[in-house]
Amino acid sequence: MKPVFTIMSALLLAVIATVNSCPPSDRAALLAFKAALHEPYLGIFDSWTGTDCCHNWYGVSCDTESHRVADINLRGESEDPIFERAHRTGYMTGFISPEICKLTRLSSITIADWKGITGEIPKCISTLSFLRILDFVGNKISGEIPYDIGKLNRLTVLNIADNQISGRIPASLTSLSSLMHLDLRNNKISGPIPRRFGQLGMLSRALLSGNQISGPIPGSISRIYRLADLDLSMNKISGSIPASLGKMAVLATLNLDSNKISGTIPPTLLTSSIGNLNLSRNGLAGKIPDVFGPRSYFTVIDLSYNKFSGSIPRTLTVASYIGHLDVSYNHLCGRIPAGAPFDHLEASSFSHNHCLCGKPLRAC
Template identity: 65%
Template structure:
């Protein structure tokens, strides 16, 4: 066969595939997926008709070369015309996620988000989808455990399971997800400890695990995640001390550890790190004094150290910071005069309430 003949045959095969539309097996898998769900207001599944699921099926996209289903993108909050036509900004869907979704073995994206009432388990078989890059199931009522073999998804960059009712622990295999950049497990009932080797997730930029029932301590290996900018472990049951290494992270800008059982002293490296702009350590059992390590490059949009057992004076170096926006030192055991100058001259008394013997503006005179 000549090269020209080969190219002609290749184009002919591609044309036949395009003309035929999506394979019958993909269409059947989507219809089985649809059968386990009920969406009563928008009529999005009414668009799922005809033999070609690659054309005009709401939320479905196909690979243009082979017409295999590549993306399922069903968001319950959208400005899409189908929402506007129904006079709604959000949708409501009940039912469960059928394991038939796993028959779509070329999927790169699964977004079934913000439908409020989709329940049941996450099908374990999703961990067998070799090309999956985005798994976003936020804002439903999913229960059960995160699939134990989630680490098989080596190409996954986004895992968002927030705002559901998931239980069990964080699977140890999660650290095998070498491409993961965004992890959001907030607002579930996930328990157990954060894997000690969490630092193997070297591509991670956001780790959001707040509002769960996590216990144990903060793994020091987290500090080795060079790209990590946002770490939220708030509203859990985490104890132990804050690893000193967290303050040495070069990209970390937001750290929320509030509402835990963390003890020990505040590492000076956290307060002297000029990249951290939001730091919330409130409602823990932190002790000792506030490290006097602020400088002309210190820039905190929010610094909350309230509801701890901190003692001593308010650091005078805070007045030399480049910027301190919100500052809350209330409900501690601080004593002595409040420093004069920025940011103290614009703060209200609530920032200093319920300490042992603080004095000066905006409290009583010393």
């Protein structure tokens, strides 16, 4: 009886192992994805062997119940021992194969900081209805954002910064009702910000700097109640600053520097919850509103390289805190107020104006 029992036990274990391993279709999709990439230094794909891609395949995680592949997490910059032993960050070439879209239960895809991955974002990525995180930062991916990316109604993170993405921000992106973190920095994206950008009601960070985005700042942005960080710097944005941005409840950082923005500063920006305000290198004009008060708290106010005229607001002296103030390269005139915060600022903060005087510049 023992040989029969042993055979039955072995068969039972084999059945259990098969049931608990990833489906052959998921394994085949992963191997096709791997075949389109070349990683020459670290050997991160050396563990992708055997029939069970849910067990000890580097960067692959599976759902505990369905045993379908749920997460791909491959970062080229990591504290993982495989990087520490090699004394280097990762480098990978190739492209992201559309075969990845056959992993229909994917919840997160992170293929980040590999520096040499090219090609486009597979258009089929918008069919992955369970996807919550899409992170392709730090590669050389080109092409456009899939036009129907708005189908990913569970997506909370979209990070494609530091690539070579071109084209426009698709209108469908504004349908990502769960999106909390949007990072499109340092690409070649052009065209306007979608007019309905304010529909992204869960968004807390919108980082769009270092592109070729043009047109006005949509007033609808001010309807994003949770937005704390808005960075539109180093683009070609024109028009005026919507006063409604200064009425946003939690907006703490507003970077609009290095654009083509004109008009005046809405006083609301200086009486708001914003603590880091950078409006430098634009075409803003008029007077700096004299509306600061005891509740004003700014780590940074940078108004340099504009066309501001008039005097420096005296109410700055009653502000709770002004860490760094820069009004250089404008057309300001008159006496620099005495006392805080002016007693700790350097002359470079006031240089290249028409006729400012007083410490730290020349005496009046």
